[in-house]
Amino acid sequence: MTDNGRRLDRALCDWFADDEILDTTIGGLLRDQAAAIPGQDALLEGLPDGTVGRRWTYAQLLADAERMAKGFAARFQPGERVAVWAPNVPEWVLVEYAAALAGLTVVTVNPAYQKRELAYVLGQSTSAALFLISEFRGNPMAKIAAEVAEDLPALREIIDMQDVAALFTDPSGTLPEVGTSDAAQIQYTSGTTGFPKGVVLSHRNLTNNARLFVEVGDLPKGLGALGLTPLFHTMGCSMGVLGALQSGGAYCPLLAFDPGAALDLVEAEKLSWTICVPTMAVAMVAAQKQKKRDLSSLQRIGMGGAMVAPELARNVRDVLGADTLVAYGQTESSPLITTGRPGDDFDKVITTIGQPALGCEVGIFNPDTNEVVGCDEVGEIRCRSASTMLGYNDDPEATAAAIDGEGWLHTGDLGTMDDQGYVKITGRVKEMIIRGGENLFPAEIENVLLEHPDVAECAVVGVPDDVLGEAVAAFVRMEGDKTMDADALRAHCRSLISPQKCPAHWTQVSEWPLTGSGKIRKFKLRDEWVAANG
Numbered sequence: 001m002t003d004n005g006r007r008l009d010r011a012l013c014d015w016f017a018d019d020e021i022l023d024t025t026i027g028g029l030l031r032d033q034a035a036a037i038p039g040q041d042a043l044l045e046g047l048p049d050g051t052v053g054r055r056w057t058y059a060q061l062l063a064d065a066e067r068m069a070k071g072f073a074a075r076f077q078p079g080e081r082v083a084v085w086a087p088n089v090p091e092w093v094l095v096e097y098a099a100a101l102a103g104l105t106v107v108t109v110n111p112a113y114q115k116r117e118l119a120y121v122l123g124q125s126t127s128a129a130l131f132l133i134s135e136f137r138g139n140p141m142a143k144i145a146a147e148v149a150e151d152l153p154a155l156r157e158i159i160d161m162q163d164v165a166a167l168f169t170d171p172s173g174t175l176p177e178v179g180t181s182d183a184a185q186i187q188y189t190s191g192t193t194g195f196p197k198g199v200v201l202s203h204r205n206l207t208n209n210a211r212l213f214v215e216v217g218d219l220p221k222g223l224g225a226l227g228l229t230p231l232f233h234t235m236g237c238s239m240g241v242l243g244a245l246q247s248g249g250a251y252c253p254l255l256a257f258d259p260g261a262a263l264d265l266v267e268a269e270k271l272s273w274t275i276c277v278p279t280m281a282v283a284m285v286a287a288q289k290q291k292k293r294d295l296s297s298l299q300r301i302g303m304g305g306a307m308v309a310p311e312l313a314r315n316v317r318d319v320l321g322a323d324t325l326v327a328y329g330q331t332e333s334s335p336l337i338t339t340g341r342p343g344d345d346f347d348k349v350i351t352t353i354g355q356p357a358l359g360c361e362v363g364i365f366n367p368d369t370n371e372v373v374g375c376d377e378v379g380e381i382r383c384r385s386a387s388t389m390l391g392y393n394d395d396p397e398a399t400a401a402a403i404d405g406e407g408w409l410h411t412g413d414l415g416t417m418d419d420q421g422y423v424k425i426t427g428r429v430k431e432m433i434i435r436g437g438e439n440l441f442p443a444e445i446e447n448v449l450l451e452h453p454d455v456a457e458c459a460v461v462g463v464p465d466d467v468l469g470e471a472v473a474a475f476v477r478m479e480g481d482k483t484m485d486a487d488a489l490r491a492h493c494r495s496l497i498s499p500q501k502c503p504a505h506w507t508q509v510s511e512w513p514l515t516g517s518g519k520i521r522k523f524k525l526r527d528e529w530v531a532a533n534g
Helices: 026-036 058-075 090-101 115-125 141-149 203-216 234-247 259-269 278-290 310-318 346-351 396-402 442-449 486-494 522-533
Strands: 006-008 014-017 041-046 052-057 081-085 105-109 129-132 157-160 183-189 197-202 225-227 251-253 273-276 300-303 323-329 336-339 360-365 379-385 409-417 423-428 433-435 438-440 455-465 469-478 505-508
Touching: 026 058, 026 090, 026 203, 026 234, 041 058, 041 090, 041 259, 052 058, 052 259, 058 090, 081 090, 081 115, 090 105, 090 234, 090 251, 105 115, 115 141, 115 183, 115 197, 129 141, 141 157, 183 203, 183 234, 197 203, 203 234, 203 336, 225 234, 225 259, 234 251, 234 273, 259 278, 273 278, 278 300, 278 310, 310 323, 310 346, 336 360, 360 409, 396 409, 433 455, 433 469, 438 442, 442 455, 442 469, 442 486, 455 522, 469 522, 486 505, 505 522
Parallel strands: 041 251, 081 105, 081 129, 105 183, 129 157, 225 251, 225 273, 273 300, 300 323, 469 505
Antiparallel strands: 006 014, 014 360, 041 052, 183 197, 323 336, 360 379, 379 409, 409 423, 433 438, 455 469
16 A cells, blocks of 8 residues: 555555655754744744733744854853753743754753752753743742752753843854754653653754654644643644744744633634643633634644543534544654544544654564564554654663664554554553653652652552543552551652652552562552452
8 A cells, every 4th residue: 555655564564654854953944934934923922811922923033043042152062951941931942942053952851840850850961051940830940950950060050041131141152053963852751760761852853753743734834833732742842843833833832731721822813733632622622612712723633642532532523623633652753653634534533543654664563573463463563764763861771672773663552553554552561651641650650659668569550540541559568567648658759759740549558469470460450459449
């Protein structure tokens, strides 16, 4: 079967990709658009009340980004890392573009991170600067950063992104030549050891992934996008920001998700597409039912992180008036691997994660034999493309384990592919928990729990949740005859890791279901929890 340069071997689940590869940098794309459509809106500041604050045209955005980049070039060497620890403010996008123009690598940091998490990411990445806002949702970010900096000799600057003078300090530097294979970002994703791994993504990785998303989603040219997903995630700073750039539209990040404000922005600015997790879409459907708005401009809603329920897909179509594009990916693939297409049969929308993205070769492999399996047979989903990461930062062993000698990225997810190339997720080789669209790894949470003096052993699993898809459940064996105090353990976790990683469900156990080699059979714990809790 062939389709626009892609073909599927009907006997084997291996979808080939022959699509054209874009060979340009992020800064190069911005300069091209500023030359082509200088007066077109490029960046909008979405305010919590559903209105727009500041605006940048493409010409203004390039001018500000280049001025900021020249300041960076005067203070940092090409290839140095600068971290961004902030929510969805427009300055995040400015720093993303300015760093790209200055040949710096942006290290994206979750604004919910606490002291230990921030210190690890800044230290592992050897970041030379940290851009932040002073506080967000009660998290005293400036205070935490000052404490962390004392033990980070590589960290030379901490810059408040709301301080305009600090952002545009000394724009006297000369901008370097930047290569398409140069590192543009490092995004941290949790690992099975409990320590996050830094995924290094090049300009080529990111520009191609975003372009192919625009093309396969048939995103309207020149119309704006609503930024709902966090900018620290590839769905925000890659698919969102760079997708809007390549479609020639405006990107409108919303500081904090509010369904009514999101829809007000769509109506007022005639925004045409967005990316979100299913829980956000559910909330927007409810907000539209409560107060009708003119959403005629809204054409596409991309969703990732969980399968889309039939009722939600119908409501997105009937209430919001948009096509649902179900997407699947990993940070290691910049992130898109598969996605739905406009006009897909409704059954495909609600039962699959779409077909391989343009430019992405996807195969279903037997993880034991490394052979491609037949259509509709279960195996590990693997992919290779121009969007595959350069590797994990300073971790060649983990890189070699993730990307084999033939260039295949091993996702760790199990699935099937039918004879039309549609992929279904059937399980995970890894034990990753997907909570509300965010990937969480049990090992990190378990390591934190084991630091509590009363915890002897623990196991963390994902359990079904009607709203979030999965919730975090902890099973704990206490020291001696002590009784588990869930509130105390919860407070312990909250002091060390982000709120979304903290277990929502707690069970005390006296013994474990074990394998023959003495390992905890986590699926048994999950099954027992489901049987007891429904």
